[in-house]
Amino acid sequence: MPELPEVEVSRLGITPHVLDHVVTKVNIHNASMRWPVPDDVYQLQGLKVTSIERRAKYLLLGCERGSVILHLGMSGNLRVVNADEPLKKHDHIEFVLESGKALRLNDARRFGACLWQAPGECHTLLTKLGPEPLTDDFFAERVYEQSRNKKVPVKQFIMDNAVVVGVGNIYANESLFKAGIHPKREAGKVSLKRYQQLVPIIKDTLAAAITQGGTTLKDFAQSDGKPGYFAQQLLVYGRKGEPCVTCKEPLKEIRLGQRSTVFCANCQK
DNA sequence: CGGTCTACCTGAAAGC
DNA sequence: TGCTTTCAGGTAGACC
Numbered sequence: 001m002p003e004l005p006e007v008e009v010s011r012l013g014i015t016p017h018v019l020d021h022v023v024t025k026v027n028i029h030n031a032s033m034r035w036p037v038p039d040d041v042y043q044l045q046g047l048k049v050t051s052i053e054r055r056a057k058y059l060l061l062g063c064e065r066g067s068v069i070l071h072l073g074m075s076g077n078l079r080v081v082n083a084d085e086p087l088k089k090h091d092h093i094e095f096v097l098e099s100g101k102a103l104r105l106n107d108a109r110r111f112g113a114c115l116w117q118a119p120g121e122c123h124t125l126l127t128k129l130g131p132e133p134l135t136d137d138f139f140a141e142r143v144y145e146q147s148r149n150k151k152v153p154v155k156q157f158i159m160d161n162a163v164v165v166g167v168g169n170i171y172a173n174e175s176l177f178k179a180g181i182h183p184k185r186e187a188g189k190v191s192l193k194r195y196q197q198l199v200p201i202i203k204d205t206l207a208a209a210i211t212q213g214g215t216t217l218k219d220f221a222q223s224d225g226k227p228g229y230f231a232q233q234l235l236v237y238g239r240k241g242e243p244c245v246t247c248k249e250p251l252k253e254i255r256l257g258q259r260s261t262v263f264c265a266n267c268q269k
Numbered sequence: 270c271g272g273t274c275t276a277c278c279t280g281a282a283a284g285c
Numbered sequence: 286t287g288c289t290t291t292c293a294g295g296t297a298g299a300c301c
Contacts, residue, residue: 170294218281
């Protein structure tokens, strides 16, 4: 998926077209996403979208009757197009707008989700989430305390939604490289000092990726269809065997939790 | 409880 | 060329 920067780029991209605009029609072309898309989503029809928020990698389109919750999974993508444009393969959910535009959720793998939350409710998926990385709620002392006695490798630890939300495989690899921390190091054995280095690096990396329009690997695009440009700044992800930008040693790849993990054995300890 | 692994799904790329 | 295998940005839920 899109990690947090890609979701935030999507939010920023759709906002001018969708916020304060009336949804005239909701079309569910394929309701079998990660969970069945509930009919509640049709409640948005005829109503104005009054808020567009992001929590972790979830987007919430709010109206007076509740909120549509969207998740992009691994391959999801939001596009704003003219409503008369033909549907593309895997365009599963469509919000037709009074303006003549349409917001479409395309997701080849269907790991994404489209759910509903009534006013005042907090969906169970959202209740156990940890702090947002780009807020002051995410700070080194908190991460350090939470990590004590944890044997899990630090890479998997920072990808844990209960620790901090929004850090996926790409940005976990990148952040640990920049912080000089070996991805396999036990989370409980990383010092406070090193978490004080790592936490700001995670924040800076995510913020820079948002500025660049996210990372386009295969199918991610901004809501206007243009790619993100952060891929050009990736230092380790997808660079197995290539020279480390710092020491020129070939980068190594291992698997942690079934996820590709690229690092420099010389620079990361 | 903590830690580990599977499952969900399509499609591109690599392997043979 | 074509068939098979592997891998991909996520993460809830099952399992030990």
